[in-house]
Amino acid sequence: MIRRGLLFVIIVAALALAPPATAERLIVSLSTHRVLINSNFTGTELVLFGAIELADPDILDRRGYDVVVTVRGPQRNFITRRKAQVLGIWINAESREFVEVPAYLAVSSNRPFAEIAETEFLRRSRIGIDYNILTQRIGTDIADVVPQDPFRVGFVRVMRAEGMFSETPNGVTFLSSTHFRTTVPIPGSAPTGTYEVETLLIANGALVTRETTAVEVVKQGFEALVAQAARDQRLAYGLLTALLALLTGLFASLVFRRD
Amino acid sequence: MRRLERRRPFGPERAHVSIYLPIAELPVNLFVILGLGIAVGFISGMFGVGGGFLMTPLLILTGVPPAVAVASVPSNMAANSMSGTISYWRKRLVDIALGLVLLSGGVVGTAAGVWVFGVLRRAGQLDLAVSLSYVVLLGIVGSLMLTESVRAILRAQRGEPPVVRRPGTHAWFHGLPLKLRFRQSRIYVSAMPVTAIGFAVGFLGALIGVGGGFMLIPALIYLMRVPTTVAIGTSLLLVLVTNLIATVLHAVENRTVDAVLAFTLMIGGVVGAQFGARAGQAMRAEQLRLLLALLVLAVGVRVGVDLITRPADPFSVVATETFQ
Numbered sequence: 001m002i003r004r005g006l007l008f009v010i011i012v013a014a015l016a017l018a019p020p021a022t023a024e025r026l027i028v029s030l031s032t033h034r035v036l037i038n039s040n041f042t043g044t045e046l047v048l049f050g051a052i053e054l055a056d057p058d059i060l061d062r063r064g065y066d067v068v069v070t071v072r073g074p075q076r077n078f079i080t081r082r083k084a085q086v087l088g089i090w091i092n093a094e095s096r097e098f099v100e101v102p103a104y105l106a107v108s109s110n111r112p113f114a115e116i117a118e119t120e121f122l123r124r125s126r127i128g129i130d131y132n133i134l135t136q137r138i139g140t141d142i143a144d145v146v147p148q149d150p151f152r153v154g155f156v157r158v159m160r161a162e163g164m165f166s167e168t169p170n171g172v173t174f175l176s177s178t179h180f181r182t183t184v185p186i187p188g189s190a191p192t193g194t195y196e197v198e199t200l201l202i203a204n205g206a207l208v209t210r211e212t213t214a215v216e217v218v219k220q221g222f223e224a225l226v227a228q229a230a231r232d233q234r235l236a237y238g239l240l241t242a243l244l245a246l247l248t249g250l251f252a253s254l255v256f257r258r259d
Numbered sequence: 260m261r262r263l264e265r266r267r268p269f270g271p272e273r274a275h276v277s278i279y280l281p282i283a284e285l286p287v288n289l290f291v292i293l294g295l296g297i298a299v300g301f302i303s304g305m306f307g308v309g310g311g312f313l314m315t316p317l318l319i320l321t322g323v324p325p326a327v328a329v330a331s332v333p334s335n336m337a338a339n340s341m342s343g344t345i346s347y348w349r350k351r352l353v354d355i356a357l358g359l360v361l362l363s364g365g366v367v368g369t370a371a372g373v374w375v376f377g378v379l380r381r382a383g384q385l386d387l388a389v390s391l392s393y394v395v396l397l398g399i400v401g402s403l404m405l406t407e408s409v410r411a412i413l414r415a416q417r418g419e420p421p422v423v424r425r426p427g428t429h430a431w432f433h434g435l436p437l438k439l440r441f442r443q444s445r446i447y448v449s450a451m452p453v454t455a456i457g458f459a460v461g462f463l464g465a466l467i468g469v470g471g472g473f474m475l476i477p478a479l480i481y482l483m484r485v486p487t488t489v490a491i492g493t494s495l496l497l498v499l500v501t502n503l504i505a506t507v508l509h510a511v512e513n514r515t516v517d518a519v520l521a522f523t524l525m526i527g528g529v530v531g532a533q534f535g536a537r538a539g540q541a542m543r544a545e546q547l548r549l550l551l552a553l554l555v556l557a558v559g560v561r562v563g564v565d566l567i568t569r570p571a572d573p574f575s576v577v578a579t580e581t582f583q
Binding site: 037038039040041042043076077078079080081082083084085088089090091092095097103151154155157158159161188189191192219222223224226227230231234235237238239240241242244245246248249250251252253256 | 530569570
């Protein structure tokens with residue numbers, strides 16, 4: 001009797017914890033998983049297609065789906081400085097260090113975040129630039145601050161102006177009730193590294209499922225060679241650049257010699 | 260000058276032929292960079308100066324990060340002065356002895372400049388130091404050149420003979436020990452002020468990305484009383500060597516030399532320099548100096564105005580390990 005009761009409790013608990021059998025599945029496909037930077041790279045655009053696979057077609061009638069796609073670039077450290085007027089001159093007065101924050105951040109959704117879910121959910125699911133974690137070094141602590149923090153606001157504004165951070169509340173387009181697409185702009189000055197692409201499927205303000213994939217942005221061929229040489233073979237690289245200058249000057253004086 | 264953040268470069272929407280800079284990590288318009296090389300090369304050839312004082316701020320305006328601009332311009336200056344040095348060498352207008360003494364100070368100055376550059380960059384005050392140096396340096400040199408050239412032009416209008424060399428006048432440093440005779444320059448002077456001038460030129464060249472010719476030539480002519488043509492020839496040699504050293508040191512110490520940017524500038528520079536040299540020979544010396552003075556002053560004032568006007572955004576962002 002006791003054992004049977006225990007079994008019943010376990011089954012109920014398992015049913016409660018496991019996703020319901022009728023849950024939707026999210027299938028996401030990116031136009032590429034590798035962005036190659038070569039000599040004529042000026043930026044590119046990734047296209048993301050998504051499909052919501054329904055176990056039970058009737059479910060659709062009850063739910064309106066929302067999709068949020070967040071792309072987080074490689075983590076870098078940044079110093080944000082604030083200028084102040086000292087003796088009539090604008091100089092860098094205060095500074096804050098942002099530690100291991102995404103150097104690229106793009107959030108797009110099918111409608112404004114505030115309409116999709118409540119603030120608490122947005123914060124927990126890191127939806128929107130405000131709710132993505134941008135850790136700062138404050139004294140000995142490393143922590144994120146409130147979205148209204150002036151340094152955070154300043155940092156985000158500069159990153160947005162450079163095209164590194166973006167929010168597009170109408171960036172996700174539903175092609176049908178279960179198919180959507182969005183584009184992710186990768187600017188020419190985008191940092192190299194791994195870009196994590198997270199797609200959230202939301203219904204009635206609650207998370208249904210999520211799917212993550214990644215894109216690699218890498219320098220290719222000559223560009224990769226130069227960058228690697230500048231980093232690993234510093235002396236040889238410097239000497240080679242100096243030699244290049246000598247030869248260019250020599251060549252010019254031979255070509256343009258008039259006497 | 261004043262912004263350390265990467266500004267949006269001449270974006271892809273405007274660029275027809277763009278080229279990706281692997282160290283600056285951004286695409287730039289190939290024709291803009293070539294054009295800059297040609298324009299500055301023209302000025303360089305016309306006045307016999309490197310033109311770094313123009314190139315560095317112009318590059319920063321096109322969106323190249325200051326750290327990359329300052330470190331990449333020296334190799335461009337070296338290429339420009341290489342062809343100049345060769346042509347002055349052929350005419351025997353390079354004073355090797357004077358050049359070597361200048362270099363002894365110049366090498367130390369360059370190393371010190373690269374080191375201070377790194378310290379200031381880490382402290383976040385590089386852009387301020389560069390801007391202030393520009394204002395002070397260009398202001399002083401520009402004003403001195405302006406007064407001198409206006410006087411020379413007025414003298415020429417009154418029909419008086421040009422006074423280039425005033426033998427017999429003695430400045431305070433003529434009393435210093437370690438006197439050396441520089442035959443080609445026809446001067447007999449202590450090695451100490453010569454080394455000091457070399458140091459200053461090397462230091463500023465590495466620190467703020469200027470070739471130093473615009474300071475060295477007036478210093479040699481007016482302080483050391485070296486004949487103008489020998490002053491230019493010797494200055495070219497010094498600018499060549501200090502900039503080669505600066506290139507190597509920046510590559511080793513700061514890792515911000517962009518070879519693709521440098522080479523594009525070099526190509527434009529050597530072409531522009533040829534036309535500049537021809538244009539320069541068609542003009543009178545004092546008019547040339549007046550033009551250069553106005554140019555130097557204009558750049559100084561432009562940088563100064565930037566320092567005192569309220570920035571569009573008081574915040575700036577720089578990646579601390581972009582060049583990892």
